[in-house]
Amino acid sequence: MGRYALRRLLQMIPVFIGSTFLIFFMVYALGDPVAALFGDKAPDPATAARIRKDLYLDEPLWRQYAHYMGQVFSGHFGTAFNGQPVTELMASAFPVTLRLTVVAVVFEMALGITLGVLSGLRRGRGLDTSVLLLTLIVVAVPTFVSGTVLQYLFGVTWGWARPSVSPAAPLTELLLPGVVLGLVSLAYTTRLTRTSIVENARADYVRTAVAKGLPRHRIVTRHLLRNSLIPVVTFIGTDIGALMGGAIVTERIFNIHGVGYQLYQGILRQNSPTVVGFVTILVIVFLLANLLVDLLYAVLDPRIRYA
Amino acid sequence: MRGAPYSLRARRALSALCVSAVALPLTACGGGDGGAEDGVVRSSWGDPPNPLEPANINDVQGGKVLDMIFRGLKRYDPRTGEAKNALADRIESSDQRNYTITLKQGRRFANGEKVTAASFVNAWNYGARIDHKQRNAYFFEYIEGYDKVHPAAGGAPTAKTLSGLRIKDERTFTVRLTQKFSTWPKTLGYNAYAPLPRAFFEDHAAWLRKPVGNGPYQVRSYTKGSVMKLRAWGGYRGPDKARNKGVDLRVYTDNNTAYTDLQAGNLDLVDDVPAQQLKFVRSDLGDRYINQPAGIIQTLTFPMYDRAWSGPAKAKVRRGISMAINRAQITERIFHGTRTPATDWTSPVLRRQGGYEPGLCGDACRYDPARARKLIKAGGGLPGGRMTITYNADSGSHKDWVDAVCNSVNTVLRSDRACVGKPVGTFADYRNKMTGKEMTGPFRAGWQMDYPLIQNFLQPLYYSGASSNDGHFSDTGFDRMVNQANAASADGRAIADFRDAEKVLAQQMPAIPLWYQNGSAGYSQRLSEVALNQFSVPVYAQIRVG
Numbered sequence A: 001m002g003r004y005a006l007r008r009l010l011q012m013i014p015v016f017i018g019s020t021f022l023i024f025f026m027v028y029a030l031g032d033p034v035a036a037l038f039g040d041k042a043p044d045p046a047t048a049a050r051i052r053k054d055l056y057l058d059e060p061l062w063r064q065y066a067h068y069m070g071q072v073f074s075g076h077f078g079t080a081f082n083g084q085p086v087t088e089l090m091a092s093a094f095p096v097t098l099r100l101t102v103v104a105v106v107f108e109m110a111l112g113i114t115l116g117v118l119s120g121l122r123r124g125r126g127l128d129t130s131v132l133l134l135t136l137i138v139v140a141v142p143t144f145v146s147g148t149v150l151q152y153l154f155g156v157t158w159g160w161a162r163p164s165v166s167p168a169a170p171l172t173e174l175l176l177p178g179v180v181l182g183l184v185s186l187a188y189t190t191r192l193t194r195t196s197i198v199e200n201a202r203a204d205y206v207r208t209a210v211a212k213g214l215p216r217h218r219i220v221t222r223h224l225l226r227n228s229l230i231p232v233v234t235f236i237g238t239d240i241g242a243l244m245g246g247a248i249v250t251e252r253i254f255n256i257h258g259v260g261y262q263l264y265q266g267i268l269r270q271n272s273p274t275v276v277g278f279v280t281i282l283v284i285v286f287l288l289a290n291l292l293v294d295l296l297y298a299v300l301d302p303r304i305r306y307a
Numbered sequence B: 001m002r003g004a005p006y007s008l009r010a011r012r013a014l015s016a017l018c019v020s021a022v023a024l025p026l027t028a029c030g031g032g033d034g035g036a037e038d039g040v041v042r043s044s045w046g047d048p049p050n051p052l053e054p055a056n057i058n059d060v061q062g063g064k065v066l067d068m069i070f071r072g073l074k075r076y077d078p079r080t081g082e083a084k085n086a087l088a089d090r091i092e093s094s095d096q097r098n099y100t101i102t103l104k105q106g107r108r109f110a111n112g113e114k115v116t117a118a119s120f121v122n123a124w125n126y127g128a129r130i131d132h133k134q135r136n137a138y139f140f141e142y143i144e145g146y147d148k149v150h151p152a153a154g155g156a157p158t159a160k161t162l163s164g165l166r167i168k169d170e171r172t173f174t175v176r177l178t179q180k181f182s183t184w185p186k187t188l189g190y191n192a193y194a195p196l197p198r199a200f201f202e203d204h205a206a207w208l209r210k211p212v213g214n215g216p217y218q219v220r221s222y223t224k225g226s227v228m229k230l231r232a233w234g235g236y237r238g239p240d241k242a243r244n245k246g247v248d249l250r251v252y253t254d255n256n257t258a259y260t261d262l263q264a265g266n267l268d269l270v271d272d273v274p275a276q277q278l279k280f281v282r283s284d285l286g287d288r289y290i291n292q293p294a295g296i297i298q299t300l301t302f303p304m305y306d307r308a309w310s311g312p313a314k315a316k317v318r319r320g321i322s323m324a325i326n327r328a329q330i331t332e333r334i335f336h337g338t339r340t341p342a343t344d345w346t347s348p349v350l351r352r353q354g355g356y357e358p359g360l361c362g363d364a365c366r367y368d369p370a371r372a373r374k375l376i377k378a379g380g381g382l383p384g385g386r387m388t389i390t391y392n393a394d395s396g397s398h399k400d401w402v403d404a405v406c407n408s409v410n411t412v413l414r415s416d417r418a419c420v421g422k423p424v425g426t427f428a429d430y431r432n433k434m435t436g437k438e439m440t441g442p443f444r445a446g447w448q449m450d451y452p453l454i455q456n457f458l459q460p461l462y463y464s465g466a467s468s469n470d471g472h473f474s475d476t477g478f479d480r481m482v483n484q485a486n487a488a489s490a491d492g493r494a495i496a497d498f499r500d501a502e503k504v505l506a507q508q509m510p511a512i513p514l515w516y517q518n519g520s521a522g523y524s525q526r527l528s529e530v531a532l533n534q535f536s537v538p539v540y541a542q543i544r545v546g
Helices: A002-029 A034-038 A045-054 A061-073 A086-121 A126-140 A143-157 A171-200 A204-212 A216-245 A248-253 A259-268 A272-300 B008-020 B060-069 B117-128 B198-202 B204-209 B255-264 B281-288 B312-323 B327-333 B348-354 B369-378 B398-413 B427-435 B454-462 B476-487 B491-508
Strands: B040-045 B074-076 B083-085 B088-092 B098-103 B165-169 B172-176 B217-223 B227-232 B246-251 B289-301 B339-341 B387-392 B419-424 B443-448 B511-523
Touching: A002 A061, A002 A272, A034 A045, A034 B427, A061 A272, A086 A126, A086 A171, A086 A216, A086 A248, A086 A259, A086 A272, A126 A171, A143 A171, A143 A248, A143 B255, A171 A216, A171 A248, A204 A216, A216 A259, A216 A272, A248 A259, A248 B255, A259 A272, B040 B227, B040 B255, B060 B217, B060 B227, B060 B246, B083 B088, B098 B117, B117 B165, B117 B172, B117 B198, B198 B204, B217 B246, B255 B511, B281 B289, B281 B511, B289 B348, B312 B369, B312 B491, B312 B511, B327 B339, B327 B398, B327 B511, B348 B454, B369 B398, B387 B398, B387 B427, B398 B419, B419 B427, B454 B476, B454 B491, B476 B491
Parallel strands: B040 B246, B387 B419, B387 B443
Antiparallel strands: B074 B083, B088 B098, B098 B172, B165 B172, B217 B227, B227 B246, B289 B443, B289 B511, B339 B511
């Protein structure tokens, strides 16, 4: 197990370097960002040249990348155009998005797995059909629609929650945005759990457990659910990375100053240090989440073991 | 139902949430920072893209802050736009080139430092020097010695200070310009000319974290990217003291969210009503909605460096295209009356005495399909039979109106394909194409004035080789009239000369005036006496709360 984890960690190094280079290249390909700093006015060429030199933009791409990676390994992620170090932006943005993601994941896990188990056990009956319908609707409605509608209903019409999240972004305020963010994944979690439960309900070990006369809740939780969770855990693991990066829409609707917001600003202003820095962290989060998922397999199903 | 306050039931539901989640770190239970502070205006804000230094801010959002924490030599009357003395006691010149500036007595910065002649001279020297990479450095280009501290070709500066600036005593300094510039004193209300305290130079990083100025407000706290809290400064000695206790500027990533917050009672003032809400804003806010002209004009500029678009025959085509645009219909349908069809190249905020002349464009800005068709034909038709309108697709709703303009042109020319929009992905790319002379047809241009002067609407945009002359228009007659206006000693004379220069534009049509942009704002019932100035920025100091 230890050796397996170590090998996986070592594999992350090339992935890390490759992905950062790709992102760097893509942001670079968007063109010269300096002109936009001057707004609708033509930049003064001498000042623009100085800014370019300062940001290393006058160097060829590979030198820019080498310079950037040198900075990254010394713990410095460059500076955003407004003069703020990118590490400072990260320190303020990541905790907020992490909290938002936790709310979304807890919501989708709790509700999704429960609904999935219930409808899986009552396959083909009324509850199963209504859950199917419900999840179809949830998948079909895009986040910006559900987000704005729920924001308007809860925030303005009923006044139950604040329509926007304050800079401190406490958990209570993140409940509504978290639910919105988790909605689509909730539907997938439900469907996955249901299918898996239906499949495993006919498995030998379940039949054996029933034959042994075990109580029903024990059969469901210890035998059926534990084995059925493997695909669900895989999904949620990859989803954590996707949720953190994909929170752009939700964060925009609820004015949350998290990762999505910083990424959006960074892309809009073609600020490569911001974009590359944030995506780099997201890549690491994604890799770690996947490692965790793989390690969890062994816990869920002892037959899966890594030497 | 809209704008309902928190109900009792909702409070119960919220407190239940708080109880059920005690294990988690909570700060928002029981009000927190969601509530309104007594006497403080909660206003929407955008994250300024550049560091907050006077000579480095060229966007509205940063300008908002500078307007609150700084007072310069002049200040534009928020109602009339007239440049009035603020810190300046007198600005005198006998030749329109050498100016002597005397300051008022007893003005201080919020940290107690006196505002002296050196506060201005040091600030201007800082702003002009190339090493400091200030976006507004070119505002100092008329002062003698600018080419030494800011060499045009790049490279190292040969001087550290502007030779045209001399301190005479604590309250007096002189300025020598490189050319005659009669309206120069009136430009001094611009934020780039603000004075700076010694603290700015001594600990620059600390100053940027918490700027110190000499205006009616001082910064209490600044969390970059999310909120700036400003509070009224008791030591301010100007006539426009703050009538409220302070202003909280909150960063919104989406103006729709700000508007929703206004409806829910979490925000007091939005100064940018989202386009989607314009249909409902009157019924939502009633007379708490402001829609008034701002110093912004939108044009379709032609690439005069492209031979297909230049030359005398093509002037007819350019005029014809202008006549083919149904401005009234587009401003009404797409902008819901937040823009006004343009009939000259300036802005109504200048007023007639400041150089605004409605109708100066004449027939060329009137919708006339028959004559438009004739003129375009007489000029040899569209180059290659078709044209594109280039715009940036990443911000604003440019696509909507560009498509509408093209539609209008296509209807007039009875062809579906005569005009099409040509989006460019990002604003930066768009700017690069523009400065790189890569435009092959008309492109959208917007001009937000720096100061309410007719000079600012003409010289930077159409003078040969001027900084924002993106179409690279060049006309000796136009240049001569502008020079004459700048040398004029009397105000009225200068404005008349600028108008004559503008008539050259009406003939040549290097840029088609489309519409004047309005500022639009909405506010909550807590506020009164809310107004926008000519830059479409709320006049915060005069807002009353409660």
